[in-house]
Amino acid sequence: MSALQVFKKYPRIFWLANLIELFERYAWYGFYMGFGLFLVGSKETGAMGFSPVEKGTIMGTGSMLLYFLPIFTGAIADKIGYKKVLLLAFLIYASGFYMIQHFSSFEMVFISFIWICVGGAFFKPIISATISKTTTAETASIGFGIFYMMVNIGGFIGPFVAGIVLGKGWNFVFMLSIIAIAINFLITLLFFKDLKQEKVSTPLLQSIVQPFKNIFIMLINWRYTMFLLIMSLFWAAFNQLYYTFPIFVEDWVNTTTIYNGIHSIFPTFAQLIGTSSGTISAVTLSSMDSFYIIAFQIMVSAFVMRFKPLNAMMGGIFVLSIGLFLMFGFQSGWIILFGMLIFGLGEMSSSPKFTEYVGNIAPADKKALYMGSSFLAIALGHQIAGFLSGAPYEKVADKLFLLKAEVLKRGLSVPEISENFTKTDYFNEAARQMNFTQQQLTDFLWNGYHPQSIWILFSSIAIGAVVLLFLYDRFIVPKK
Known part of the structure; x- marks a missing residue:
């Protein structure tokens, strides 16, 4: 057909x-x-x-x-x-x-x-x-x-x-x-x-409580629970695309080179999508992940269909970890854009296979329950991602945090941020007292405090998920 x-x-x-x-x-x-x-x-x-x-x-x-x-x-x-x-x-x-x-x-x-x-x-x-x-x-x-x-x-x-x-x-x-x-x-x-559907005779309160009972019963399956916990690490690393990547780009990455490259070929388009200062905004740049999926998902799916779901997930998450290194390890806008492509290829290889694997291991009479409970891994991954993007990210890669450390180290007199003295004011005043332009200040902090090392944390979590999935496949999954 x-x-x-x-x-x-x-x-x-x-x-x-x-x-x-x-x-x-x-x-x-x-x-x-x-x-x-x-x-x-x-x-x-x-x-x-x-x-x-x-x-x-x-x-x-x-x-x-x-x-x-x-x-x-x-x-x-x-x-x-x-x-x-x-x-x-x-x-x-x-x-x-x-x-x-x-x-x-x-x-x-x-x-x-x-x-x-x-x-x-x-x-x-x-x-x-x-x-x-x-x-x-x-x-x-x-x-x-x-x-x-x-x-x-x-x-x-x-x-x-x-x-x-x-x-x-x-x-x-x-x-x-x-x-x-x-x-x-x-x-x-x-x-x-x-849609026409069977009338649900169960009381509403019971309908709400029953899923929790079902999930509790299902989570007694310790193998499946372990799989969900491992995959929550993958989602924690993946979700840095939303939690920290736009902020990292805004603070550290020079997107002027991307704007100039586009402008040299399509000047009107560059002016349409670019900022008034001749850059590409972090939010617009971040949208390229979905663009890559639109462009390459069918090809990637056709390639990974020959592998077992767990193997495809392991390979995809490993590729994603390389993408994280490229996305968070450099200041070049073009390298960041390429890193997003690698990240996207890893996502396309692993994310759909997660759903496929859950569907494959679920008993015939519990497929809906397993598929619904698989969102628990995504939920936990978001909670972990939120934690990682908080204090750990702040201490390693937050530009304001690092600048405050340098201001304290030099004994400079820069007012604290308040309703009348914003973050922008703080950056401007600190740069003035250090006799830097804003770009010089960014480069100084980058070279002196190495915020790019945050990639080690994010990529390590993704690689940790790969190692745990390998051990899970080798020692936990029942052998036929």
Whole structure:
């Protein structure tokens, strides 16, 4: 059967779900890829001015809940209907995006992000379930391929555009996300129809509690629990793409060379995507991970399909660790861009195989339970990633932390950061007293304090996951 014939077999709601997914991913990643920068950026830019530890706490906890809560938000959707829960999710999303830019205290920003993640937790299981229920054994492979493509198109366009409008202010970034969610609300309200499904007679409270009981029973399978713990290390390393990479680029990487390279060939395009200072923003640069997935996922999948899932995961995570070295070990924008390609190839080799492996080892009568519980590894990975991007990153690679150490070492008199003296003011005053330009100050800190060594921590965690997976495969997995 040709692909065109397969396309004709999908019902209207299948295409609606994919369109909704695209706008939701646009809204989420357009916000999330630069969220770390928003949290730690200097206040005069409209950012929060928080410390890396506060940023890691907010992002790690909220993102963990985003992947943990669907354990029972899916049960709520099954009980009261997908359309109602989708509309609720979009209302929560939009109100969260609105709130978070109007608060300045750590506590209220934290609560706002948790609120956004609650919206995401309601949304996430519904769309996946809709795709599953509108495909058959004959159409599922292409159907989920289309769905995955929508995820990455949204994941590319969202931060790419956000990085361009960021120069006008953070409120433009949040407004674009709110507009995308508003479009989804209207699509859902006007066109989305609930799928016919069996009526759930189980009381709602019992429907919410039962998944926790099921997961507890399943986690008694110590082999599977060990696998999830190992994979949480992979997700902890992978998620530095969101937690620390944009901040690292903003602080240390010279993206002028990328801008000039593009400008020499496509000057109008360079001016469109670049900043007024002739650079490429960290958020726009970070969007290239999704672009690489769009361009190369099919080829990578075709290559790794010949390997066992565990072997493909080990190889992919090892490649990803090399990508982390290139992304965090250099100041050259072009090397960073190449590092993102290597990182993306590792992600494409390992992430889909994670899902495939869980599906393969799950007993026939517990596949849904295993697939749902696999998100626990992602949730734990986010929590670990938040911790790593806090104090460990701050002490090794945070530019402000390192500059304060140098100011103290030299005995300089630079005022403490306050409401009237921002991070930018601190950098400017410190550079003036040290008789440096900002670029000279950056180079001095880079050469003297070696923030690039943070790659050792991130890559070591990824390689640790590879070693543990090898030992798991060699000694833990039952031999046939």
